Amino acid sequence: MSNQDSSKDLDGLLVVTxxxxxxxxxxxxxxxxxxxxxxxxxRPEGDFARNxxxxxxxxxxxFVWLNRGKESVSLDLKNEKDxxxxxxxxxxxxxxxxxxxxxxxERLGLDLKExxxxxxxxxxxxxxxxxxxxxxxxxxxxxMLIQAETGVIxxxxxxxxxxFDGRAKVGPSVxxxxxxxxxxxxxxxxxxxxxxxxxxxxxxxxxxxxxxDWMNPFYLGYVYNQKTPKRNGMTxxxxxxxxxxxxxxxxxxxxxxxxxxxxxxxxKIVLEDETMAHDSRFKTNSDRVSxxxxxxxIIQDKFLKFEREELISKxxxxxxxxxxxxxxxxxxxxxxxxxxxxxxxxxxxxxxxxGAIHDNYLPKVxxxxxxxxHGKLIRAEFxx
Numbered sequence: 001m002s003n004q005d006s007s008k009d010l011d012g013l014l015v016v017t018x019x020x021x022x023x024x025x026x027x028x029x030x031x032x033x034x035x036x037x038x039x040x041x042x043r044p045e046g047d048f049a050r051n052x053x054x055x056x057x058x059x060x061x062x063f064v065w066l067n068r069g070k071e072s073v074s075l076d077l078k079n080e081k082d083x084x085x086x087x088x089x090x091x092x093x094x095x096x097x098x099x100x101x102x103x104x105x106e107r108l109g110l111d112l113k114e115x116x117x118x119x120x121x122x123x124x125x126x127x128x129x130x131x132x133x134x135x136x137x138x139x140x141x142x143x144m145l146i147q148a149e150t151g152v153i154x155x156x157x158x159x160x161x162x163x164f165d166g167r168a169k170v171g172p173s174v175x176x177x178x179x180x181x182x183x184x185x186x187x188x189x190x191x192x193x194x195x196x197x198x199x200x201x202x203x204x205x206x207x208x209x210x211x212x213d214w215m216n217p218f219y220l221g222y223v224y225n226q227k228t229p230k231r232n233g234m235t236x237x238x239x240x241x242x243x244x245x246x247x248x249x250x251x252x253x254x255x256x257x258x259x260x261x262x263x264x265x266x267x268k269i270v271l272e273d274e275t276m277a278h279d280s281r282f283k284t285n286s287d288r289v290s291x292x293x294x295x296x297x298i299i300q301d302k303f304l305k306f307e308r309e310e311l312i313s314k315x316x317x318x319x320x321x322x323x324x325x326x327x328x329x330x331x332x333x334x335x336x337x338x339x340x341x342x343x344x345x346x347x348x349x350x351x352x353x354x355g356a357i358h359d360n361y362l363p364k365v366x367x368x369x370x371x372x373x374h375g376k377l378i379r380a381e382f383x384x
Contacts, residue, residue: 007363010036016089017097022173023127024099025066026180032069033363040070046371057346059306064349068342069366078106090383099127102138112202123190123200127184132205137246141207150212158233166231178210189347233280240288245300252325265318271302343367
């Protein structure tokens with residue numbers, strides 16, 4: 001292990017965040033994981049994400065996940081005394097994040113450009129639904145709505161059939177998360193530049209543009225080659241076999257054949273029918289696409305004779321790519337998981353760890369703050 005503790009990478013930085021829901025809390029959580037001091041400004045009733053559910057030992061699952069390692073102070077920013085305290089915190093901050101409703105921050109009497117003129121090293125970041133300009137800039141934006149607006153829903157799900165609308169939203173809050181990730185990387189970029197120039201900057205993150213960026217392969221294919229993406233469920237439009245198959249034990253496995261050599265191995269070792277590899281109906285991928293239904297039926301009939309782990313042994317031997325479709329119980333027990341433990345008032349909650357691990361290091365155990373838990377100390381520190 002490295003002797004450099006990555007939990008202290010941003011030690012000494014002060015982040016003040018007026019945040020709610022998912023996108024901005026994701027950003028500030030990652031900054032806290034890296035050692036920044038994060039002061040979370042909450043309205044008197046608290047971030048409404050505290051009450052999304054009570055699934056994590058009575059706590060909101062989203063709130064536990066995204067608010068570890070922060071300090072909480074409850075402020076009514078329309079109250080003069082609280083407003084002055086907030087401005088005092090900003091005066092000492094390196095980074096200011098906000099994702100209030102469009103125009104709400106300005107209506108409080110705060111102008112981000114003026115703040116940066118007053119504090120040239122300050123980095124400000126606003127996260128909104130549709131950005132600072134354009135005809136939709138004031139439209140309310142929630143995750144599913146942005147998934148719809150960006151076209152993600154239109155390409156997700158199954159083909160329409162017999163009047164059934166096969167479209168579906170993506171399960172996780174991909175819009176909020178993509179915006180949070182985008183803001184985090186932009187803030188890190190701004191910090192690097194500030195280390196050279198000594199000056200901060202403003203960052204505007206749009207939930208719409210963050211997710212639309214992920215749509216570029218489909219967008220480019222449509223604009224430049226008139227290809228309209230089709231919903232394929234768990235199959236592939238131009239590769240066969242590529243998709244999900246049931247096993248004898250009622251579990252599901254995905255396979256993906258990328259070339260004819262893999263197809264020969266699948267036929268010989270898994271399907272136990274080498275003649276199928278040279279059959280004119282299945283020999284090439286184009287042949288298999290033309291005979292998709294028959295190809296998939298033959299594979300499915302064979303797979304139903306084996307339990308999933310038996311099939312995996314055969315697929316490993318054949319060097320055929322596969323994946324397990326995990327339900328929540330299987331995800332809970334997945335051998336590749338790493339975990340963080342978050343300390344809450346109601347007990348320790350084990351959350352799935354982040355994707356990036358620095359020198360084999362995971363962030364240390366962090367506490368989820370109760371509403372205004374640090375209010376007294378913060379008022380004493382930053383009060384006028």
